[in-house]
Amino acid sequence: MTERFNSLRAGSDGRSVHDVGGLAFGPIDREEHDLALWEKRVDAMMRALGSPTKRAFTVDAMRRMIESYSEQQYDATDYYEKWVRALRNLLLEQEIFTAAELDAKIDNVRAAFIAEGRGASHEAVPHDTGKGVAP
Amino acid sequence: MSRTASARAQRFNIGDRVRIDSRPSAGHCRSPSYLRGQEGTVTAIHGRFRNPEQLAYMKPGLPEVTLYKVRLQQTHIWQEYAGFSGDEIEVDIYEHWLLPAGHA
Numbered sequence: 001m002t003e004r005f006n007s008l009r010a011g012s013d014g015r016s017v018h019d020v021g022g023l024a025f026g027p028i029d030r031e032e033h034d035l036a037l038w039e040k041r042v043d044a045m046m047r048a049l050g051s052p053t054k055r056a057f058t059v060d061a062m063r064r065m066i067e068s069y070s071e072q073q074y075d076a077t078d079y080y081e082k083w084v085r086a087l088r089n090l091l092l093e094q095e096i097f098t099a100a101e102l103d104a105k106i107d108n109v110r111a112a113f114i115a116e117g118r119g120a121s122h123e124a125v126p127h128d129t130g131k132g133v134a135p
Numbered sequence: 136m137s138r139t140a141s142a143r144a145q146r147f148n149i150g151d152r153v154r155i156d157s158r159p160s161a162g163h164c165r166s167p168s169y170l171r172g173q174e175g176t177v178t179a180i181h182g183r184f185r186n187p188e189q190l191a192y193m194k195p196g197l198p199e200v201t202l203y204k205v206r207l208q209q210t211h212i213w214q215e216y217a218g219f220s221g222d223e224i225e226v227d228i229y230e231h232w233l234l235p236a237g238h239a
Contacts, residue, residue: 005161014159021169022213057193064163064191094193 006067017074018067039080046083057090065089145201151177152236153205155228163191166232174236175207178225201230
């Protein structure tokens with residue numbers, strides 16, 4: 001099992017990359033944001049896999065994975081991007097599936113999208129256009 | 136948890152003045168840096184839980200450690216705090232990150 005310690009934030013006196021309370025990051029954005037469909041799916045997958053019946057990983061392991069991202073990665077990714085990367089990394093780390101199996105599945109899904117004319121690309125993320133839908 | 140374990144005396148009690156340790160951490164840790172070295176008062180004892188610093192690495196996290204609610208004064212934490220002078224913050228801190236107040 002790969003154990004990665006937290007990445008440190010440069011010039012922050014040894015703080016982990018996520019541990020920014022009190023550092024100069026400007027005002028906090030207090031707006032509520034609508035979630036994209038893929039973000040809701042990531043949320044559901046994370047909760048299902050961490051549930052007492054599945055226990056694929058702990059919420060603490062998810063935090064540890066996110067805290068191991070480099071400062072550059074950490075600052076460049078938004079909330080659910082951090083989650084989906086952690087999800088992938090933890091499932092690989094815990095050997096729930098292999099990288100080859102994941103790549104093959106992604107290829108299958110992409111091919112299916114293209115066959116349906118849904119214009120899948122490497123960047124395409126299905127977006128929930130319904131505003132205000134209850135989670 | 137056995138009765139003996141559940142009855143194990145915790146190090147601190149409600150009302151005790153405590154200091155959050157200012158040591159560095161290398162892995163997953165639930166004690167935020169901006170509160171390390173700060174002093175406050177224990178306002179609740181949540182119980183004993185598996186250690187998240189071990190759970191993060193998929194280890195058992197045993198023995199369980201006592202988790203406390205600690206109340207701190209915002210004006211003590213932020214030198215230029217602009218809110219009300221009596222504003223407080225409450226944070227959950229595990230026992231192995233707490234020292235008696237006044238401890239170096």
